[in-house]
Amino acid sequence: MPLGSEEAQAEAATWFYGGGGGFGNASEITVDTPENLEAAEFMRSMIDDGDTQPDPGATNRSPLMDVFIQGEIGFQVGLPPTVGQIEESNPDLNYEIAPIPTKDGSSFTLGVADHLMAFRNDDDKTEAIKAFLDYFYSADVYTTWVSAEGFLPTTQSGNQAMSSDAALQPFLELLPDAVFYPSANPAWQATDAAFKENFGLIATEDPAEVLQTIQAAADAES
DSSP, X not given: OOOSTTTHHHHHHHHHHHTTOOOBOSSOBOOSSHHHHHHHHHHHHHHHTTOSOSOXXXXXXXXXXXXXXXXXXXOOOOOHHHHHHHHHHOXXXXXXXXXXXXXXXXXXXXXXXXXXXXXXXXXGGHHHHHHHHHHHTSHHHHHHHHHHHTOOOSSHHHHHHHTTOTTTHHHHHHXXXXXXXXXXXXXXXXXXXXXXXXXXGGGTSOHHHHHHHHHHHHHTTO
């Protein structure tokens, strides 16, 4: 349960969305909610019961993943590149890929996306922009880039082209159920920073107060 400053918002998201909560949308950031508090208190109970690694509030995801790859941790939320890291560092590791657990058993995964955008300043570039995007997202071109970067495709044609990769198949199957950060909300950047700075405190402080602190940071930018 890595709650350190590297990716605290990602670890929070897996438990918040998995418990029926979330971060809100492009119009409103909702961190301090009953659903999120229930998830945060459940996380705290796991910490108190000794079910996590020591000092989760100060643990970052990348070094903890290295510990998982060496077979010292029973369960951790991973990424598609983790499969390649295991093959390189510990190919004899006995492991399986499973969906993220959720409160009601529904399928869910956290999606993280970069965005390729074109800005139209005058209409005479419209066709050129369309031609480039059509070329870039064509299956052969797009999947070559996706594979080199260790990403997952965001197009159906890309998904079909990469579906024969057994290592990626469990991740590809979950893509239709991916939930993303509300990055279009102007307050998300401040919210993200507040998670990185404060969310690890649930390990030692009242989770309700931690959520209130993060919500206040979001509200200040609204």
